[in-house]
Amino acid sequence: MTGRGGDKPDELDGLALREELVAPNGPYAALDVVASTGSTNADLLTAAADGAADRTVLIAGAQTAGRGRRDRGWVSPAGTGLYLSVLLRPAAVPAERLGTLSLVAGLALLHAAERAGVSGATLKWPNDLLVGGTKCAGVLSEVAHDGSARAAVVGVGLNVHPPGVDVPAGPGSLPAGSLAEQGAKVTDRTELASAWLRAFAELESAWRDAAGDAGASGVLTAYRAACGSLGQRVRAELPDGSTRVGVAEDVEPDGKLLIKQDDGVRHVLSAGDVVHLKNDG
Structure with a gap:
């Protein structure tokens, strides 16, 4: 049942x-x-x-x-x-x-x-x-x-x-x-x-x-298509204790996440925790 x-x-x-x-x-x-x-x-x-x-x-x-x-x-x-x-x-x-x-x-x-x-x-x-x-x-x-x-x-x-x-x-x-x-x-x-x-x-x-x-x-x-992180402003908390804040732009073919920071610098993340932030930052 x-x-x-x-x-x-x-x-x-x-x-x-x-x-x-x-x-x-x-x-x-x-x-x-x-x-x-x-x-x-x-x-x-x-x-x-x-x-x-x-x-x-x-x-x-x-x-x-x-x-x-x-x-x-x-x-x-x-x-x-x-x-x-x-x-x-x-x-x-x-x-x-x-x-x-x-x-x-x-x-x-x-x-x-x-x-x-x-x-x-x-x-x-x-x-x-x-x-x-x-x-x-x-x-x-x-x-x-x-x-x-x-x-x-x-x-x-x-x-x-x-x-x-x-x-x-x-x-x-x-x-x-x-x-x-x-x-x-x-x-x-x-x-x-x-x-x-x-x-x-x-x-x-x-x-x-x-x-x-x-x-x-x-x-x-x-x-x-299913990833709610894309297009979101996010904070990535990395395994070494550092963070990256920006917009999650894409998921690459190897599964890594591409983030564009406010200063325009892009970072590719292979591991870490992503926190969705409000649009007002």
């Missing part, structure tokens, strides 16, 4: 997801659902080292040590969110293009929000899902160190219902939100997991067929 509005979602149905999404019926090699784990990304990084197959999926009902970008924690209580990771082995994709997988994952989040019946969702660079001025989801993409084999793990955390616990605000005091709070008509986590995984598989296949070229695959055009 599909969860509606503010109703609590059903339990994750691993059997239904495997029947729908795992070969020969679907695009994935393996899919496992666990009640709880420390981190789905960490588990699949370990699995990669042990030889797990390309397109292996792990979904958890809860995480006790969920992680976001820049080693921040991701609050992942039971029964309220969707926490999943996918192990990929795109052998023909150059290592320097693996970072654009986060664009692919972000676009798949938009599909999941659409399936939930939520309108007005956008992406904040690099890959946060924003709805109604709140952050409802995020992406963590990591390279798996598996000897000479090229592998990556892409993880997403999607708040379907309010977590029910305090969640620290993000950079710029960006509050956490959930799809249910933004008027979601569908809140069944199995259904939303299926929506994200199907969208991700389609987008990732096009990306892989183009050897990870975001432009040639169509990923870049779609991401630019």
